[in-house]
Amino acid sequence: MFLYNVTLILEDAAAEEWLQWMQDIHIPEVMATGLFVSNRLLKVVDSPNEGVTYCTQYVVETLDNYNKYQEEFAPALQAGLNEKFKNRFVAYRSLMEFVA
Numbered sequence: 001m002f003l004y005n006v007t008l009i010l011e012d013a014a015a016e017e018w019l020q021w022m023q024d025i026h027i028p029e030v031m032a033t034g035l036f037v038s039n040r041l042l043k044v045v046d047s048p049n050e051g052v053t054y055c056t057q058y059v060v061e062t063l064d065n066y067n068k069y070q071e072e073f074a075p076a077l078q079a080g081l082n083e084k085f086k087n088r089f090v091a092y093r094s095l096m097e098f099v100a
Helices: 012-031 063-072 074-084
Strands: 002-010 038-043 052-060 089-097
Touching: 002 012, 002 063, 012 038, 012 052, 012 074, 052 063, 063 074
Parallel strands: none
Antiparallel strands: 002 052, 002 089, 038 052
C-alpha cells in the first residue's frame, strides 16, 4: 500500500474557495478514477509558511495503479487546479510506502 500526498500552500484569499472546490469537485474526480481506495484532507496547523497549508492524501494499493493515475489522469486534473488557482499556490507531491 502506498500514500500519495499532495501538500499545497495557498494564499489566504484563495483558501476558502480552494477548500470548497477540493471537496465538491477535485477529490471526487480523483476518486472516480477507481485507482485509489481512500482519501483524506488535512489542514496543517503549525505550518511555518505564510498562507494556509493543506495536505490531501490518497491511498493506492499498487505502484501500477499509482503509475496509471500519473500517466492517464494526473496531467488533466492538475491542469484544472493550475487553471483555477493560477499563481495562488505552491504544491509539493510525494509518494510514500506503508511499512507498518
